[in-house]
Amino acid sequence: MDQHQHVAIILPHPDDEAFGCSGTILQFREKNIPVTYLCGTLGEMGRNMGNPTFANRETLSEFRKKELQDACEALDIDLQMLGYRDKTLEFEDRDEVASHLKGILDDIQPSLVITFYPGHAVHPDHDAMGAAAIEAVRRFDEENRPEVWAKAISHNRREVLGEPDIVKDVADYFDGKMKAIEAHRSQAEGMMSQFRKSPELQELNSEGQKLLRYEEFYKWDFTK
Amino acid sequence: MEMIQIDKVQEALDHLANKDVYVHLETTNGAYASHFNSNAYNVGAFIRNAKVRYKHAKIVGSETFRIGLKMDHGWVYAEGLTQWEVDDKGRLIMAGHDAEGRLMVALEISETPFEN
Numbered sequence: 433m434d435q436h437q438h439v440a441i442i443l444p445h446p447d448d449e450a451f452g453c454s455g456t457i458l459q460f461r462e463k464n465i466p467v468t469y470l471c472g473t474l475g476e477m478g479r480n481m482g483n484p485t486f487a488n489r490e491t492l493s494e495f496r497k498k499e500l501q502d503a504c505e506a507l508d509i510d511l512q513m514l515g516y517r518d519k520t521l522e523f524e525d526r527d528e529v530a531s532h533l534k535g536i537l538d539d540i541q542p543s544l545v546i547t548f549y550p551g552h553a554v555h556p557d558h559d560a561m562g563a564a565a566i567e568a569v570r571r572f573d574e575e576n577r578p579e580v581w582a583k584a585i586s587h588n589r590r591e592v593l594g595e596p597d598i599v600k601d602v603a604d605y606f607d608g609k610m611k612a613i614e615a616h617r618s619q620a621e622g623m624m625s626q627f628r629k630s631p632e633l634q635e636l637n638s639e640g641q642k643l644l645r646y647e648e649f650y651k652w653d654f655t656k
Numbered sequence: 657m658e659m660i661q662i663d664k665v666q667e668a669l670d671h672l673a674n675k676d677v678y679v680h681l682e683t684t685n686g687a688y689a690s691h692f693n694s695n696a697y698n699v700g701a702f703i704r705n706a707k708v709r710y711k712h713a714k715i716v717g718s719e720t721f722r723i724g725l726k727m728d729h730g731w732v733y734a735e736g737l738t739q740w741e742v743d744d745k746g747r748l749i750m751a752g753h754d755a756e757g758r759l760m761v762a763l764e765i766s767e768t769p770f771e772n
Contacts, residue, residue, distance in 0.1 A: 477682075485657060485751075488762075489764060490747065554688065
């Protein structure tokens with residue numbers, strides 16, 4: 433991974449980066465590799481309003497924007513907000529979203545793009561963002577095309593896709609990862625604070641902990 | 657937001673009657689419902705900035721509340737509302753949440769459009 437000059441993360445929701453790949457991000461940042469997060473939406477339609485609730489449907493996006501900025505500061509990465517609305521990405525014109533992304537990628541010239549694996553990313557926004565990101569990267573000339581690491585989270589990913597190409601044990605970055613997750617206060621607060629404080633709960637949640645500890649990616653094959 | 661006080665919400669609903677208003681109506685069990693529970697399946701619907709005019713509105717219930725807005729042609733209905741506020745823009749915001757604070761239903765009425 434030392435050879436990467438710039439990494440672009442393309443995911444739709446504030447907190448997707450924290451849960452999905454913040455350990456990997458911290459590893460890149462430790463090597464001084466610049467990372468830019470292209471965040472699709474502000475999670476305007478999220479269900480978590482804090483517990484007890486401190487946001488409502490209309491104020492949630494302000495909270496999530498601030499949380500996103502805080503998380504990016506904790507991870508020491510650049511942020512570009514793409515301005516789409518939560519839950520509607522799959523209904524946007526994919527070519528237009530891909531063109532939008534391609535314009536930004538042309539500017540930042542990443543050597544690696546991390547996004548969701550379309551069809552294996554569970555949330556419709558995840559699938560749509562991943563598909564648009566991969567389409568944007570496909571439009572590069574082969575010699576200038578960044579590598580794509582796609583994140584699959586479907587239950588049947590191993591059956592269908594096989595073993596992931598990249599598995600990162602991010603145990604050494606776990607504190608930093610937790611800080612990024614906790615920055616997304618409206619989303620993470622309830623579960624994660626308990627998770628962190630209670631050893632018993634940590635035991636109970638060992639499956640969940642494994643998901644957080646190992647960040648897995650499939651390398652996208654553009655020849656297929 | 658605060659727990660719904662039926663008289664106050666009725667007053668706010670009456671205040672918005674017979675005017676062109678914008679409605680946000682939503683219900684959801686989340687995009688991960690079936691991911692975490694194979695017996696569940698995802699349902700959700702929202703409409704944002706529907707422009708309506710209702711001639712009469714009523715809130716009914718005790719711990720959780722139902723609201724119906726009667727229009728010349730048809731109805732707007734929401735069930736499961738527990739919290740409310742009139743925000744600094746004068747918008748009537750109401751919602752119902754599960755025990756973990758996750759939104760399950762929202763009904764919002766405003767004289768000006770909600771941001772896209």
